[in-house]
Amino acid sequence: MKQSPSTPLPPPDERRRLREAQSLTQAQVAARVGVARETVRSWETGRTTPRGRKRDAYAKLLAELATEKNEQDEKEQKEQKDPKEVTAGQDPAPVAIDLRSDALTPAQAFDALYAFCAPALVRQTYLLTGRRELARESVERAFQLAWQSWPEVALDRDPAGWVRATAYECALSPWHRLRPRYRHxxxxxxxxxxxxxxxVLLKLPPPHRRTLLLYDGVGLDLPDTAAETEASTPATANRLLHARAAIAERLPELSDPAELHRRLATLASTERLRAAQPPAVRHGSERRARFWTRAAIAFTVALIGTTSLTLRSAPTHYEPPVAPGSDVRGVPKRVAPGPLSEAESKLREKLREESARGPERLQPTLP
Incomplete structure (x- = not known):
């Protein structure tokens, strides 16, 4: 199909990036264009191409998003050059920033990623676990790990997906059930x-719950959901179908995927969940790294000291072991005393009957 030069369309990856840069969901874009959310998902993955008036409306919307993104980038660059002009207490707008840009320091790139992802990720993790404090802890721990491995995360194709997968793994860890505060x-x-x-969500198996949240909540397509959950595409589709069926059985009004997506977004937005500030997360990650580094050094020193003590107290020459005992032949065996003969019995009785004043042969006297 030939594309009209008046309405050019960016590549599928760029379409998704422009939408996420303005913090728009696929449902919001679909409402503005006048199509279903699944149609927007197909356009962003490149499976289908918009046509006719829908294509013109979609191209016009993407052009507006690109213009807004350029204006925000220029404003951000100006604020970085003139930090005094930034209004005190104003929160930065969540925009998608190229983490590989040389204009940003690692701390600035990390703070930008945190400001863009953390608020929504805390709400998503709450839907995954049903625990507010655990959601905050999991997201904070995920970003701490991201800061410790920042060169790898900054070069990743999808840094937000890296942090999201790590946060979900931390939130679904079975070790949380051993903590006293999470038993109630x-x-x-x-x-x-x-x-x-x-x-209903908490009664789903964790893999099904995670798949449902990524597909119907976050808006990932099926291959991306399968890749993030480390499962095959058919297995991911089966998990999604079973999760939807379980929800529709308990809540028939949510049998429509679009309505389910809306309810998930509403449930996540009703909870006032706040994430920590980026500097606090970075400093916490550095303190944690220092602690484990010192613990590793202390363990190594103790191991070296134990080895040195063992080497010092070990014998310096070979001591042959004591040979095992051997039998000595020719020695008669010990025999227990047998019964007395008749003469010995009479003699014993006679000796017992004699008094102490008996004959001298029985009681010798001193000279």
Missing amino acids: PEPPPADATDRALMD
Whole structure:
């Protein structure tokens, strides 16, 4: 199909990046263009190409998003050059920033990624676990690991996906059940419909819950969901179908995927979950790294000291072991005394009957 020069379309990856740069969901883009969310997903993955009036509307929307992104980039560069002009207390707009840019220091790139991903990721992790504090801890731990491996994360094709996968793994770790504070459930959402949806979500198996959240909540396509959950595409599709069927059985009004996506977004937005500030996360990661480094050094020193003590106290020459005992022949065996003969018995009786004043032969006297 020939494309009209008046309405050029960027590549599929660029379409998705422009949408995420303005913090728009696929459902919001679909509503502005006038199509279904699945159609926008197909356009962003390159499976289908928009045509006719839908194509013109979609191209016009992408052009507006690109213009807004360029304006935000220029504003951000100006603020970096003139930091005094930044309004005190104003939160930066969550924009997608090229982490490989030489204009940003590692700390600035990390803070930009954190500001862009952390607020939404905390809400997603809450849907995954049903625990507010655990969601915050998991996201903070994921970003701490990201800061420790920042060169690798900065060069990753999808840094946000790297952090999201790490946060989900931390949140679903089975070791949390051993912590005393997590043995008791947290207060459920205030709204009855939200409580019902959260109850159904928490009863799903963790792999099914994670797949449903990535596909119907975050808006990833099936191959990306399969890659992030480390499963095959057919297995991911089966998990998604089973999760949707379980939710539709308990909540028939959520049998429509679009309605389920809307309810998930509503449930996540009703909880006021705040993430820590980026400098606090970076400093916490550095303190944690220093602690484990010192612990490793202390363990190594103790191991070296134990080895040195063992070498010093070990014998310096060979000492042959004591030979095992051997049998000595020719020695008669010890025999227990047998019964007395008749003469010996009479003699014993006679000696017992004699008094102490008996004959001298029985009681010798001193001279």
